Structures are given as structure tokens and as C-alpha cells.
Amino acid sequence: MEEQDYLQFEAYLTGDLSQDDLLVFNERLQSDAQFKKAFEVYKDMSAHLEHEIMNEQEISDFKANLDVISNKHFNTTENSDNTIETSQKSSFYKYAMAASVVILLGFFIFNQFGKPKYEDYNTFDPISLTVRSSEDANFSTAEQSFNAQNYEDAIKAFNTILENDFSNLEIQLYKSMALVETDQFQEADMLLNKLTNGNTAYRNKAKWILALSYLKQDKTAASIKVLQTIPEDAEDYTSAQDLLDKLD
């Protein structure tokens, strides 16, 4: 097809063809199979882009929601398949780890009468990105760098991933954590504010990280304001309350 044809496709779709041009266009659709085929592809592509780009936020909200429901479903159904022994064992370790974290935290809190610091709270769980995207090297680079606290490299890998999948909320969240770690607050806060405003599974986590970002920047009032919006059922509710108590 020539440039002129594509311009006509667009004009047709936006309803900008004159009456005469419209007649000619429709006739050509009937008589010229190649023209018709190219037009169909053009039309579908246009609809595709419109959906993907215009609904970017909605689509990523949906994916995040689906992810949560899917994991919940598979964890409950698959756990009941596994032997009870292993799950007991793993929960023993979980409790043991939780207990040691509490003891350690208590130790730190007891020893620190001053203002709470970002460093008291930035113990992030290791992230896991490779289960589902094992073919993509960027995911394993990102995961390894992040977990090794090599945040500059992690950010680079996150950016490459986001180039192809710019609506990936999970990656956006991890990227923002790495940005806070490396004091790139402006971009971090922008991302986090976007995530906290979306209606997704990452919303509460983003609030927690945003509060920590403000804490690190000594914006106490802003931090308190965000902490107060973290609901009781959020994973970080206890930590949030703890930090609130100390800030107040």
C-alpha cells in the first residue's frame, strides 16, 4: 500500500472522508482484495493500540487483581495436595523467622530512642520474578540485582522490562523501591503516587513505600498522612502503625 492509502484508512476511520471519497473508498474495498486486507489489518491495529494505550491503567489494574486471585486460588488448592508434613515444617520456619525478626526489631527499637529512620524499616523481602518469565534474562538480572541490594543495576533491568511492558505494575512497584533506596525521590514519589491512586493489589504496598520515601526525605507530616491511609488488612499495617506511633 502507498502512503496515500494509509491516510485514507485513517480518514475513513475518523469519518473525515468526503461523500465522494467515501463512495470511491467503499468501491475499492469491494473490488481490491489487497486493499481490503490492508485496511482490515490497519483497523484492527488501530483498535488494538487504542485499547492497549488508552486503557493502560485499567489493564494493569485487572492483571494485578487477577494475579492476586490466581495466587490465592492456587495456594489453597495446591497446598491441600501437598503433604501436611512439609507445610508444617515450613510454617515452623516461618514462625521461627517471624519470632527472630520481632526480637531483632525489639532490640533495635529498644536501643534507638531517637527519631525513627528509614533504615529501621527498609528490610524488604526478596522479590521473585523468574517463576513465570524464565525465558527473559532481564527478569533474572532484575531479581538478582534487587535481592543483592544492587539497586542501580536493578533499576536498569526494570527499565528494560518496562520498555516492552510499560503497564507492568509489579515491576513499577519494585522499581520505585529501588529508586527510594538510591535517593531518586522525585521519580519514585511520582510512580508511587500513581500506584497508590490505582485500584490494585499493589496499592497498599505502594502506600507503605511512599511513606518510607517521605520518611527518608524527612517529610514527616507527609509520611504520617500516607501511613494513616494504610488499612488494617494491609500486609504492612503493623509496621505502619509502629512507625506512626514513633512519628506522632
Place this chain on the structure above:
Amino acid sequence: MSEKKLHEDQKYIDGLAENNTFIIQAIYDKFAPKVINYIKQNSGDAYDAQDVIQETIITIYNQAKQKKLQLTCPFEAYFFLLCKRKWFNQLKKSSRKEVTINEEVLSKDDDAQVLSFETSIFEHKQALFNEMFQHLGDACKDLLKATFKIKSMEEVAKSLNISYAYARKKKSLCIGQLTKLVQASPKFNQLNY
């Protein structure tokens, strides 16, 4: 097809399009177990099943949002066929095992066959469209992203510092370029154009 009556299970399609948590949960509770069993019986495990189901639901969501998908058959048959076909294709691709899918006919519902086939084609289109978008130059990518996000071509032109007429022309030429890329792809023949 268009004259056919909508099936009452259309509620699942509409619920997905609205990101309705209860509906998504219901889909998992009601329709996932059969898929999981099937995949486990055919060289897969629960993780495979989780991925297949998740990808299938995303495809249905995309189609529902974009093309107003109209269900004229039970959701179960439609969904199962889609998952099954997806799993079958993955086995073929990885060929980690001799593919022996039991083609026992679990659903004789013609509508389910037709609809699920259309959805599979839709999914292939999406994948190819996305792939080709990545081959575009940055200027086109930026322009298209701005165009579909901002909607008003005047504002797009302003934000990219180009004239309105040029922005309009460029938009069609960029989509034109994508059209060419898609048509030139070896995968184009699978798309039923």
C-alpha cells in the same frame, strides 16, 4: 451468528471486562479445576495450569474490552477449549514430550468451537501487534502513545512540538508502517485475514 441469543453466561464476560473480583473468583472456583486436571493428565503441573488459565483470562478480558465479545454458548465449554488449545500449542512449541493430547470430544458445542477459535485468533493478533510495535522507531512509538492517550490531536501536536497537520499525517503513516510489518511477518498467515 449475530442473530443468536446471548447465553446467560455472558455475565462472566461482562464481569471480566469490569474487573469484577467476585466474577473472577467464581471463574476460578467453577471452571479452573477441570483445566488443572486436564493439564496435569497431559504432561503438565499446577504451575503450567496457573499460567495457562491466567493468560486465557487476560485474552478474554482484552477481547471483551475491545470487541464486545458476545457469548452464545456456555462459558465452561468456551473457556475449556481455549485453555486446552493454549496448552496444546505450548506442548508443541517446547516439545519437551511427545505430544499426545487425547482429542476426546469434551464439548460438541459448535458455538464454543467457533467462539474459542475466534478468541485464539484474536490472541495471536494481539501478540503479533505487540511484537511489531516494538520494531517501530521511537518517534512513531512516542507519537502513537501520545495520540491514543491524549485523544485530542491538537494537544498531541503541541506536546510533541509538531504541527497539527503533521501529527495527523504521521499517525496514519505510523499505523501504516505497523500494518506493513504485520503483513510481512511469517506469522501473518495464521491470523485469518
